[in-house]
Amino acid sequence: MAEILPIRPWRYNPSLSGDLDALASPLFDVVSEKQRKALYQNPLNSIHLSVPEGPDPTNRAAALLAKWKSEKxxxxxxLPAIYVYYQYFKLAGDSKEYCRKGFIAHIRAYDWEDGVILRHENTIxxxxxxxxxxxxxxELHVNPTHGLFTDPHFTLEHYMDAAIQNPLYETEDYQGVRDVLAVIHDASIIRRFIDVMSGKTIILADGHHRYEGSLIYKQKCIAANPNHRGDEGYNFHLMYFTNTEADDLRILPTHRIIRDLPDFHEQDILARLEPYFTITPVEDSHTVNEIIAGKPWAFGLLFSExxxxxxxxxxxxxxxxxxxxxxVKKLDLTVMHYFIxxxxxxxxxxxxxxxxxxxFDRSFSDCLQRVIKGDAQMAIITNEVSIEEVKAVCHSGFTMPQKSTYFYPKVIGGFLFTSIRQAEFELPVYSPI
Structure with missing residues (x-):
């Protein structure tokens, strides 16, 4: 069902990749304004391609890309390859080191109605x-989106574990995560990846906006190409694939912040909640997230006092x-958006x-501080979504409210880029793939 292809990415010149920490950047939708300002100071940082700044930013990015290519x-x-990408991380309050295992490849940009790639969130x-x-x-995929496949037999992990023993890159990113990249060139192993994935459906974990952008661009290209065949570069999208059956897949909650809402009065809000909720005052606001942890349809409400x-x-x-x-109705997030x-x-x-x-804010402490300082009127604290809930919603054909999930850690940008410009996209004629 899912057609994947090996990639021939553009990567930083080996003379530069020794300082890859200074060239990597967060995804466009999670990078903070403070991070952007710091990263923009490095003229070679990948953020100039993923989140270009200034007037006419997309043309600036295109000109810069051409310059970087010509100057090497x-x-x-x-050679075409499958890229193996492991992320080693710890969670707050937990001494265990986790490792999320995955690989990066091209996947055909399937329309939603094809039922091969399933979304779980709406887009903006x-x-x-x-x-x-x-x-x-x-014509460049700067960062891979994150897709989930299900394989209880862990067929591909053996090959990935072997490849990661000889890493190309190893860095520590802005999240404190150790990112390790390796490569598989063996044609028989690449064929194994292609065959295993051909029987899968993919749940889009992260990157809904980038993937939907690929779909829209694909349709524009098809409309403009009377000789469309289906194997052109614009038909494919860059994705990072991880197995839902691994125990290192983590989804963190995304809380809601309310600000600048007219006619905002705490007592009126509580009165409108009373018919639907049991309301319990919490003496210490710092403990709200702990009090609601693991309880279905339970939320923390933070006001200034x-x-x-x-x-x-x-x-x-x-x-x-x-x-x-x-x-969908029984999801905490649906309950929050409908009733609260x-x-x-x-x-x-x-x-x-x-x-x-x-x-939207993923940090409970940030939510608390924003409310205390008066930067926000209210924060709604929620629990995380489970992977089983994500699967169930995807297969229902419906979606969750926006910003429902925060798969952690985020994929880092700057390790590799893939071109869909036809001359750069095509695999070499000597490729056995």
Whole structure:
């Protein structure tokens, strides 16, 4: 079902890759303004291709890419390969070192209705348009999206474990994660990867905007190409694949911040919540995340001076009018968006995706500080989503609310880039693949 191909990426010249820490960058949708300013100071940092700055940024990125190619800042691999990518990390309060194992390859950019790549989140239109513009001007996949496949037999991990013993790169990124990249050139092993993945469906874990940008760009190219065959570079997308059956797949919660909402009054909000929730004051706001941990339909509400635990009353779910199947209705995030954001804060569901009153923050301590300092009116603290919930929603054909999941750690940018420009995309004629 899923057609993947080995890649011939552009990578930093070996003379530069010894300082790869200074060239890598976070994904465009998680990099902070402070990080951007620091990274932009390095004229060779990959952020200049992933999040170009200044006026006419996409044309600037295209011109810079051409310059880097001509000056051999970037050099294209001669042989097709599968790239193995391991991320070693620890979680707060846990001494165990985890390792998320995966590999990077091209995958055919399947339309959603094909049912091969499944999404679990909605996208924000402006962010998609920005990705389309950048892809159109550069014809370059700067960062791989993150896709999940399921293989309880761990067929490919043996090959990846062998390859990672001889890493190309090993760095520590902005998350404190140790990122290790290796390569597989053996044609028979690459064929094994292709064959195993051909029977899989893929859940898109991260990178919905970049993937949807690829779909839109593909359709534009098809419309402009009367000789479209289906094997052109614009038909493919760069993806990092990990196995859902591994025990090192982590999804962290994404909390909601409310700011600048007109007619905001704490007591009015609580009164509108009361028909649906059991409301319990919390004396120490620093413990809210611990109090709700593991409890379904339980949320922490942080105000400037008060904090509450709220938990949905069992019968309240029956009043939800959104036309979703139970697998979506019963999600904590659906409950939060319908009852707390919709009913109590009076922000209708149809405008929540683009509401200027809703921010997202993955850090509980940041949420707490923003509310205490008055930078936010309120924070809604939630629990993480499980991988089983993600799978169930994907297979239902529906999606979760935006920013529902935060797969940790994030893929790092700058290790490799793949071109969909036809002359650079095609595998060499001597390739046995």
């Amino acid at each position: 800042v970037l050099v294209q691999d001669k 239109p402006k962010a998609v348009n920005d990705r389309v513009d950048l892809l159109e001007k550069t 008060n904090a509450y635990k709220v938990r949905l009353k069992p019968d309240a779910l029956q009043t939800m009018s959104w036309p979703f199947p139970d697998v 954001i919709g009913k109590a804060l009076c922000i209708p569901g149809k405008v929540q995706r683009q509401s200027e009153y809703i921010d």
